[in-house]
Amino acid sequence: MDIIKPRLAPFLAKSVRLLSLLILSVVALPSDAAYAQNFVDIKPSPQQVEWQDLEFGVIIHLGTNTYLDREWGDGTASPQVFNPTQFDAEQWMRAIKAAGAKYVVLVAKHHDGFCLWPTEQTDYGVNSSPWRNGNGDVVRAVSDAARKFGLKFGIYLSPWDRHEPKYKNSAEYDNYYIAELGELTSNYGDLVEFWLDGAGGAGHTYDFPRIIENLRMKQPNTLVFADAALFEYGDIRWAGNEDGTIPYENWNVLDRHGYLRWRPVEADTPLHKGHWFWHPNDESTLKSLDELISTYERTVGRGGQLMLGLAPDRRGLLPEADVKRLEEFGWAVQSRYSENLIAQERIHNAATEAAFDGDPDTFWSAPQGSHHAFLEADVREPVTFDHTLVMEWLNDGQRVEHFRIEAWDGRTWKSVVEGQAIGHKRIDSFAPVTASRIRLNIVSSSATAHIREFQAFHIGKN
Ligand code: FUL
Secondary structure (H helix, E strand, O other), rough: OOOOOOHHHHHHHHHHHHHHHHHHHHHHHHHHHOOOOHHHOOOOOOOHHHHHHOEEEEOOOOOOHHHHHHOOOOOOHHHOOOOOOOOOOOHHHHHHHHOOOOEEEEEEEEOOHHHHHHHHOOEHHHHHHHHHHHOOHHHHHHHHHHHHHHOOEEEEEOOOOOOOOHHOOHHHHHHHHHHHHHHHHHHHHOOOOOEEEEOOOOOOOOOHHHHHHHHHHHHHOEEEEEHHHOOOOEEEEEEOOOOOOOOOOOOOEEEEEEEEEOOOOOEEEEEOOOOOOOOOOHHHEEEOOOHHHHHHHHHHOOOOEEEEEEEOOOOOOOOOOEEEEEEEHHHHHHOOOOOOOOOOOOOOOOOOOOHOOOOOOEEEEEEOOOOOOOEEEEEEEEEEEEEEEEOOOOOOOOOOOEEEEEEEOOOOOOEEEEEEOOOOOEEEEEEEEEEEEEEEEEEOOOOOOOOEEEEEEEEOOE
C-alpha cells in the first residue's frame, strides 16, 4: 500500500470534504436531475445490437384485400373470398433468401380485422374461409417456413380494427386485442419484432402500457416497432415515410419529452410502388432494380433497416416477376459490395487490421480516451474507388460525430466525403478517386471511436 506523503495530506483532506459535499448535493438534487442523461451515455440493448446486424427484412401482406383489389379493407369483406389455392410459404422464403433478407414480419391482422390464424377470439378469419376447409393457419405456415430457411420471424397485429364490434369500446377492445396477442405470442415461437402500427387509430384510446406488458411477459426479447409518437413503448422507430429513405443525419439516440433512448430506425417500403397488397394488372408498379439499389443505399447505407413489403397473389404465391426482381436485387447487392479493394490490396498493419479485414465481428479502436483520430489504409498499388462503406461498433454507443474520408493525392489529403453520423453502416458514393493512401479522419467523436469496417469499392455507377 502507498504511504501518503505529508505534502499531499492537506490536499487529500480537502478532497474528502469536497467529495462529501458532492455526495450530499447529489442526494439533495431534485428527482428530475437524477435522471439527466447525455447522448453519449445511451447504449443499445443486446437485442437491438443483434437486430441492427440483420439490416434487411420483409413484411408480408395477404388477406381479403388481395381478393378485392383493396389496400385498406373496411371490415365488411366476406371470409369466403379468402382462398389461396396454391399457398406455398416456402416459395416466398426461397425468394426472400435470394434477396438477402434476414427476417420476415407477417401481417397477421390488417386494419380490416381479418385474422390469418385460427383465433378463438372471432370467427372473422381463416377459420371461416374455404381455404383448407377452414383448417388453415397462415401464421403457422409462414413461421415454420421462415425458421426452416434460417430467417427470423415477427408479427404485425393492427391495433385499428374496422370489423370487430368491440372496437367501439376502448376497454373491451383492449381485452380483445390482448387476447389475440396472447395467442400469437404463445404459439409461434420467438418473435424477433412486433409491429405496433399507429395507422388509422386516431381518436381511439389504447392501453399501450398493458398491451406491451402482456407482450413482454411472453416475448421478453422481441423488439417493438412503433411510430415516434409511441416512443415510450417502442424499441425501433419508424423512418417517418414509406419511400424507403432514411434522412441524414441518422442518430440512434432519440430525445422525446426530455428523455433519451436508443431507437434504431426501420424504413418500410413496398416492392410495388404504393401497394402493400397484391393487385391485378399491377406489373407497372414493380420497382426497378436501380430503384431497389438506391433504396438499399438510402436505408441500410444510412445506418438503418430496410423493411421491404411483399405481396403474395390470389394463388398464395409471390408473382414470378416479383421473385425474379428479388433474386436480381440480392445478386446485385452482393456483387456491388464483394470486391473490397482495401481488404484485397492492403499493406498489413497489425494496429489497424481489424478495420480492414472484411470481418465485421472485429473492430479497431482509436487511442483510448481520444476524441479525434485517423484510420489509414495503405494499399500496394493505387486503387480507383467510387464508394466507401464504414461500420461503427455501436455496443458502447454511437460515438463518431464528424468524419471525413480522405485520399492522398501525392502532396496533400483531399476530402472525398464529409459527414456527421456513421452508425451501424454508412455507404457513400462519389466520382472515382485513385489513391494508394486512404484514410478515415474522425474529426470528432464523443468518446473513443470503434470502427468495425472501412471498405472501398469501384462500382462504376451510382
Ligand atoms: C401502414 C398501413 O396502413 C399500410 O396498409 C401497411 O400495412 C403499412 C406496412 O403500414 O401503416
